Amino acid sequence: xxxxxARRTMSSLITLLGVAVILFVLFRMMPGxxxxxxxxxxxxxxxxxxxxxxFGLDLPLWxxxxxxxxNMLTLQWGQSFTTGQxxxxxxxxxxxxxxxxxxxxxxxxxxxxxxxxxxxAARRGGVLDHVATVAGLVFQAAPPxxxxxxxxxxxxxxxxxxxxxxxxxxxxxxxxxWAMLTSADFLKHLILPTITIGAVYVATPMLVMRDSMxxxxxxxxxxFARAKGLRxxxxxxxxxxxNALLAVVTVSSLIxxxxxxxxxxxxxxxxxxxxxxxxxxxxxxxxxxxxxxxFFLMAVVVIVMNLLTDLSYSLLDPRIRFGTx
Amino acid sequence: MDRRGFVTGAAALAAAAVGGLxxxxxxxxxxxxxxxxxxxxQFDPARPEIARLVAQACxxxxxxxxxxxxxxxxxxxxxxxEHDFEMYLVYFPGxxxxxxxxxxxxxxxxxxxxxxxxxxxxxxxxxxxDALATAQARLMKVGxxxxxxVDAQSAIFADQPGTVLVYSQMTMAHRSDxxxxxxxxxxxxxxxxxxxxxxxxxGDGYSRSGANADVKHLNPxxxxxxxxxxxxxxxxxxxLRLDPSGKPVPWAASAMKFVDDKTIDLTIxxxxxxxxGKPVTADDVKFSFDYHKQWKAPFFLxxxxxxxxxxxxxxxxxxxxxxxxxxxxxxxxxATMFIVPRHIWEGVAASGDPLRFANEKPVGSGPFKLxxxxxxxxxxxxxxxxxxxxxxxxxxxxxxxxxxDALATAIANGECDRTRYVLTPALVDRLKTVKNVVAKGYPSHGLYxxxxxxxxxxxxxxxxxxxxxxxxxxxxxxxxxxxxxxDPGASIISPTNDAWHNSAIKVPPENVKMARDLLSxxxxxxxxxxxxxxxx
Numbered sequence: 001x002x003x004x005x006a007r008r009t010m011s012s013l014i015t016l017l018g019v020a021v022i023l024f025v026l027f028r029m030m031p032g033x034x035x036x037x038x039x040x041x042x043x044x045x046x047x048x049x050x051x052x053x054x055f056g057l058d059l060p061l062w063x064x065x066x067x068x069x070x071n072m073l074t075l076q077w078g079q080s081f082t083t084g085q086x087x088x089x090x091x092x093x094x095x096x097x098x099x100x101x102x103x104x105x106x107x108x109x110x111x112x113x114x115x116x117x118x119x120x121a122a123r124r125g126g127v128l129d130h131v132a133t134v135a136g137l138v139f140q141a142a143p144p145x146x147x148x149x150x151x152x153x154x155x156x157x158x159x160x161x162x163x164x165x166x167x168x169x170x171x172x173x174x175x176x177x178w179a180m181l182t183s184a185d186f187l188k189h190l191i192l193p194t195i196t197i198g199a200v201y202v203a204t205p206m207l208v209m210r211d212s213m214x215x216x217x218x219x220x221x222x223x224f225a226r227a228k229g230l231r232x233x234x235x236x237x238x239x240x241x242x243n244a245l246l247a248v249v250t251v252s253s254l255i256x257x258x259x260x261x262x263x264x265x266x267x268x269x270x271x272x273x274x275x276x277x278x279x280x281x282x283x284x285x286x287x288x289x290x291x292x293x294x295f296f297l298m299a300v301v302v303i304v305m306n307l308l309t310d311l312s313y314s315l316l317d318p319r320i321r322f323g324t325x
Numbered sequence: 326m327d328r329r330g331f332v333t334g335a336a337a338l339a340a341a342a343v344g345g346l347x348x349x350x351x352x353x354x355x356x357x358x359x360x361x362x363x364x365x366x367q368f369d370p371a372r373p374e375i376a377r378l379v380a381q382a383c384x385x386x387x388x389x390x391x392x393x394x395x396x397x398x399x400x401x402x403x404x405x406x407e408h409d410f411e412m413y414l415v416y417f418p419g420x421x422x423x424x425x426x427x428x429x430x431x432x433x434x435x436x437x438x439x440x441x442x443x444x445x446x447x448x449x450x451x452x453x454x455d456a457l458a459t460a461q462a463r464l465m466k467v468g469x470x471x472x473x474x475v476d477a478q479s480a481i482f483a484d485q486p487g488t489v490l491v492y493s494q495m496t497m498a499h500r501s502d503x504x505x506x507x508x509x510x511x512x513x514x515x516x517x518x519x520x521x522x523x524x525x526x527x528g529d530g531y532s533r534s535g536a537n538a539d540v541k542h543l544n545p546x547x548x549x550x551x552x553x554x555x556x557x558x559x560x561x562x563x564x565l566r567l568d569p570s571g572k573p574v575p576w577a578a579s580a581m582k583f584v585d586d587k588t589i590d591l592t593i594x595x596x597x598x599x600x601x602g603k604p605v606t607a608d609d610v611k612f613s614f615d616y617h618k619q620w621k622a623p624f625f626l627x628x629x630x631x632x633x634x635x636x637x638x639x640x641x642x643x644x645x646x647x648x649x650x651x652x653x654x655x656x657x658x659x660a661t662m663f664i665v666p667r668h669i670w671e672g673v674a675a676s677g678d679p680l681r682f683a684n685e686k687p688v689g690s691g692p693f694k695l696x697x698x699x700x701x702x703x704x705x706x707x708x709x710x711x712x713x714x715x716x717x718x719x720x721x722x723x724x725x726x727x728x729x730d731a732l733a734t735a736i737a738n739g740e741c742d743r744t745r746y747v748l749t750p751a752l753v754d755r756l757k758t759v760k761n762v763v764a765k766g767y768p769s770h771g772l773y774x775x776x777x778x779x780x781x782x783x784x785x786x787x788x789x790x791x792x793x794x795x796x797x798x799x800x801x802x803x804x805x806x807x808x809x810x811x812d813p814g815a816s817i818i819s820p821t822n823d824a825w826h827n828s829a830i831k832v833p834p835e836n837v838k839m840a841r842d843l844l845s846x847x848x849x850x851x852x853x854x855x856x857x858x859x860x861x
Contacts, residue, residue, distance in 0.1 A: 083541040084681040093700055157738065164740065165731055166702055170533055170724045174697035174705075268727035273539075273701025277727065281538075286398060 008310065012303045019299040020072050023292050024065055030286065068292070077293040080282075087289045090278070091297055097167065098267070098274035099301075100181070102259050104190055105197025110252055113202045117209025117248075118241050121217060122232075129210075136203030148196045148269040155192060163189050165271035193270045200266075201255050208251045212244035219243075246313060253309035257302045353850070353858040356783050358389040361775075362404065363414035364397040370749060374806045375490065375773060376414050382796045385837045386844065387857035404446050404776075411778050413446070419495070419512035419771035419819070420551055422661055424571035426825040427653035429817045430477045431458035434486065448780040449486035463650045465586050470652055471825070478816045478827035485790035487776040489814035491803050492821065494766030496753040496810050498736050499743040502761040503527050506717060507743075511571045511821060513555075514767035516745045519569050521559050522692050522716045526742065530719025531705075535732040535741040539701050539725045544684040545663035546622045546670075555745065556704065556723065561663035561689035564591055564610065565655065571770075571822065573660045577605070577690070578643075581659070586650040587633075591643045591659070596713050599666050600694040610643045611635045612667040620679050628658045664690065692716050701725060736762060750808040766810040770819040773802070773811075783859070788847035794833050795840040 052058040056067060071077060077087035113136075120129040139147065156164040163169065168185045180186055216222060217240055225235045264276030275294060282291035361380055363372040376392035383390040390412065395403075404410045422428060432438055435458040438445035457477035464470040495514035499507060506524045510517035516534065526532040540553050545561050548554055564578040575581065578591035597605035614635040617625050631651050636644040647654065669688050673679045687695055692714060693706040707720035724741060726732040733752040735741035737759045748756075748764075756764035775797070777784035784790060799813035812820075816830040848860035 079681055083683055084544065084547065085542070085683045085685075090700070097701075152734075157734070164738065165726060165735065166724070168702075170703050170740075171529070171531055171705065171722050174699060269731065271702075271725060271727040271731055273699075273725065278701070284396070284398065 005311075008307055012307060015303055016073075016296075016299060017069075020069055020296060023295050024068055027283075027288055027292060028061070030283075072292070072296055078289045080290045081287045082282075082285055082290075087293045090290060091275070091293055094273065094275045094278045094294075095297060095301075096177075097272060098260075098263055098276065101190070101193055101267070101272055101274060102197065102256075102263060104194040106201060106252070106255065106259055108194055108198035109201035109255070110205045110248065112198065113205030114209050114241075114245070114248060116202075117206045118213055118236060118244075120206070120210045121213030121244075122236055124214065132206065136206050139199040140201075140203040142200075143265075144196060144200050145265045145269050147199050148193070148266055151192050151196060152269070162192050164192075167272060193266055193272055196266055196270075197259065201259060204251055204255055205248050209244060209248050212247040213240060216240045216244045249309055249312055253306045256305050260298050260301060353861060355852070355856045356388050356849070356859050358391065359411040360391050360393045361412040361414060362393050362395060362400055362410050364400055365394045368397040369416060371806050372414055372416065372773075375802050378798045378801055378806070379414070379490075379775060382798045383793075385796055386792065386840055387851050387855045405443075406441055408441075408446055408448065408778070408780070410446075411781065411784075413776040413778075415774050415776060416493070417772050417774055418551065419769035419821075421512055421554075421567050421571070422653075422657045423770060424511060424567060424822060425653045425656040426474045426477075426818055426822075427458075427462055427657070430454075430474060430481075431462055433817070434458060434477070434481055446778075447486045447776045448778060449484070450779075451480065451484060451486075454480050454484070462652055463586075465583060465650055465652055467824075474818075474825050475827045475829075478818055478830060481817055482815060482827075482830050483791075484787055485794050486779055487774050488790075488794055488797055489817055490773040490775055490797055491799055491807065491811040492772050492814045492819045493769060493807060494810040495747050495769045495771070496750050496764075496766050497744045497746075498733070498748055498753060498756045498762055498764035500736065500739060500741075500761055501763050503739070503742040504532055508569055509767045510569045511567075512769050512771065514747070514769070515743060516555065518558050518566065520743075521721060522714060524718055526718045531722050532718055532720075532743060533722050533724055533741045534743045534745045535724050535726050535735055536745040537726055537729060537732060540698075540704065540723075542683045542685075543687045543695070543698070544679070544682055545665055545687075545689075546617060546620055547680045547682070548622075548663075549624050552746075556706075557663060557687075557689075558691070559693040559706065559721070560687050560691045560695060561665065562597065562605070562691050563660055563663060564593075565660040567656065567660050571656075571824070573655050576660075577610075577664055578659070581655075584644070587647040589645045589647075589654075589659075590638075591645070593641050593643060594713060595641060597690050598711055599690050600688050600709060601666075603666065603668060605664065605666075605690045607637050607639075607641055607643050609667050610664055611637055612670070613662065613664045614645070616665065616670055616674075616679075617662060620674070622662075622680075625658060625662055628654060666690075693721065696720070750810045753810070754808055768821040770822040772814050772817075772819055774817075786847065786860070788843060789849075792840040792843040792847075795836050795843070798835065799832065800835065 049058065056064060059067070075088065077091070079085065080087055080090060083090070116132050120132055123129060152164055155162045167189050168180055168183065172185060222235060222240050225239050230239075263274055264280055266272070267274045267276040275298070279291065279294045281287075282294060361376050363376045366373050373392065373394040376394065380390040380392045400413070404413045417423065428444075432444045434445060434449055434451070434454050436445065436450040436455050439448050439450065454477055457473045457480065461470050461473040461477065464473070495512070497514045497516060499515055504524050504526055507515045508519035508523050509515055510519050524532060536552070538552055540556055541550070542553065543557060543560065545557050548557055562577040564576060565573040565581065566576040568574045577594055577597060579594050580592040582590045584590055591610070593605075593607045593610055599605060614629070614632060618629045618632065622629070628651070631648050631654070633646045633648045636646070638644050666688055670679065673682050685698060690712070692709055692712045693716060694709045696705040696707050698704045702725055704723040705720065706723070708716040708718065723745060724735075726735060726741075729749055729752055732741065732744060733748060733756055736744065736756060753764045753766070756762045777790055779785055803809065803811040803813055813832040815832045816827050818826045820826045820828070844857070850858045852858055
């Protein structure tokens with residue numbers, strides 16, 4: 001296990017290094033002068049030179065690269081070109097908002113998907129099987145903003161049950177992050193975006209779980225469990241499901257990668273101040289420090305989540321041991 | 326063949342050759358196809374449409390133009406920094422510093438501004454306009470200044486270095502059941518300072534004003550964008566303010582006196598306090614000027630380079646001495662620059678570069694003070710009751726919406742009371758049908774402008790540029806693209822800026838024949854396919 005962890009960590013670091021190089025090159029290939037955003041051409045030459053030096057933009061590209069690499073890997077992400085704020089503070093704020101939204105939505109998608117997948121496999125060919133398959137595929141094919149807007153129209157505008165935007169109601173005093181996150185108001189604001197993400201991503205775990213369950217239900221040990229006289233629900237959830245979950249775990253880490261990159265639309269519709277919109281704004285404004293750090297952070301999150309997913313296999317299936325032949 | 330036949334044939338051949346040569350020499354090249362740059366629809370839905378209409382209109386004189394939308398920042402780089410463009414469709418928003426005619430006359434048309442980053446990206450050079458631009462900037466008395474401003478507009482209109490297409494309105498919306506007492510302001514509509522301090526709000530007394538972007542910072546030294554200016558203008562005070570029609574009026578300075586053309590005395594009010602309770606003094610005002618100059622505040626850099634000194638002849642007077650007379654100094658510095666507290670900003674400079682300071686807990690002396698700022702979500706400001714002109718509402722909550730549609734929907738639902746900035750005309754039209762919502766256009770001096778690169782053919786020819794003035798589809802742009810929230814344009818200074826507008830300049834008719842006649846007189850012609858040919 002230790003050897004496996006060491007190997008995975010090394011390969012993760014190499015992957016991150018590759019990501020960092022690609023980000024550096026891509027952003028500098030973008031048309032437009034980044035200094036134009038922050039260094040007014042009305043400034044005299046001395047002032048322009050001073051600001052360029054402060055941002056490190058007067059150095060040769062190869063020097064900028066090594067400074068960038070060192071800073072990226074040591075989490076010294078500097079200051080935003082446009083806001084002057086610490087990039088780490090900005091990203092921490094946005095990442096927390098996006099992780100809250102994404103976690104809630106993906107947990108909903110996976111839980112509902114898994115449960116539905118089990119039931120669909122148990123009643124293969126039944127009404128639930130057909131209806132859930134069609135519904136899941138429809139939600140997956142529909143653009144996320146369409147689902148979001150339909151939910152908004154129904155629950156926010158017509159029924160006036162849920163708020164339409166933001167994380168908390170406007171005007172509530174700023175009592176601190178923890179107080180906000182544990183408030184009923186925040187949870188109420190979380191419902192519609194969570195359901196949207198859940199709807200968008202439910203199809204994959206549901207169908208994968210269904211197929212995996214169908215395979216497992218035909219296994220000898222399931223026959224044996226039935227022969228022992230165990231209740232059908234115990235056979236299904238206690239024995240078969242646990243073995244079928246491995247495939248869903250694999251697919252969940254893939255969904256995570258898509259979800260992290262695809263939050264911009266949902267964040268825009270619900271005015272949720274997260275990473276998606278911030279990343280797009282930073283890229284368009286040539287705010288290099290923020291854009292580079294944001295994309296790098298996303299890569300770190302995906303890599304870490306993939307590693308955790310791999311490690312969870314051994315919990316689900318004791319036969320899996322890492323580093324053994 | 327006999328000798329006679331040979332000579333006759335040779336003569337005929339020679340005549341044909343000479344005739345062919347002559348025809349070849351008289352054939353002219355078509356006027357080169359040109360590219361019309363503008364921003365993408367994501368940045369401004371109107372501009373690519375306007376560009377397509379202009380390109381279509383140019384076909385009426387046999388000239389091919391291709392509309393070319395590109396990323397806004399990339400366009401800025403090519404046009405303003407590199408001057409690498411042929412035609413450029415731009416929108417000049419009606420900001421407060423453009424009420425003073427200096428920007429549109431000297432800033433956009435003076436040859437000294439033909440430089441990297443300058444606003445004369447057209448490369449227009451006219452000794453007549455340069456002389457008028459310089460003269461108007463140095464005349465401190467409005468009465469004396471009026472004539473060169475009016476004459477400059479006439480000269481620019483005659484020369485057509487660029488074409489003014491339409492004057493746009495500011496399309497905004499508010500809820501009449503939540504807010505009353507709004508005061509529309511030139512160039513800012515109902516989202517400006519005079520609405521902020523005069524409006525009353527029902528319920529808890531807070532107005533919920535929606536915007537599509539968060540402020541980037543609250544730093545009055547580093548400010549360059551109108552987004553930040555709007556919030557800083559209520560958190561901080563200025564020496565003067567521009568009234569709703571755009572004229573400077575006393576504010577933190579209760580009186581202003583011109584000692585001479587280069588010396589201004591300002592009497593500072595004695596009843597002002599910072600939000601932390603300390604008094605605002607004349608020393609803070611002097612400090613503000615010195616600080617902005619020392620740290621090269623980008624927005625005021627050029628103007629402050631003209632400030633020779635700032636003195637304190639007594640405890641309540643600030644004396645500003647300029648190197649040269651500067652008429653725009655009053656509007657663009659005294660009524661724009663913020664007064665900052667010495668006891669806060671000295672410390673900022675001591676710990677780093679003030680231009681990179683986010684200033685998330687601003688201490689100003691303005692009519693509102695900051696309660697909190699939830700980045701990306703909302704900014705809450707409450708009325709500063711100790712202010713000499715305290716607001717009538719309890720405060721303003723500035724809410725960030727992810728899109729214009731979300732903002733419009735929030736107005737329709739009553740979750741939001743007012744738009745802080747412009748909504749697209751289509752959304753304003755939609756909101757007109759909602760009960761208790763007032764959605765309309767407000768006067769603005771902003772305009773859509775078609776800039777030509779005067780350095781290249783055919784735009785180096787004034788006759789060509791003047792002919793283009795007669796084919797621009799101004800009515801179609803106003804009615805179809807901007808849905809009636811715009812008017813055909815002519816002079817570079819909008820009629821809404823009636824203090825400076827030259828009313829003798831009329832919108833030219835859309836008349837292709839007149840354009841063709843002008844081109845013919847200038848030596849242009851057309852080939853058999855109707856293509857416009859260059860002059861001989």
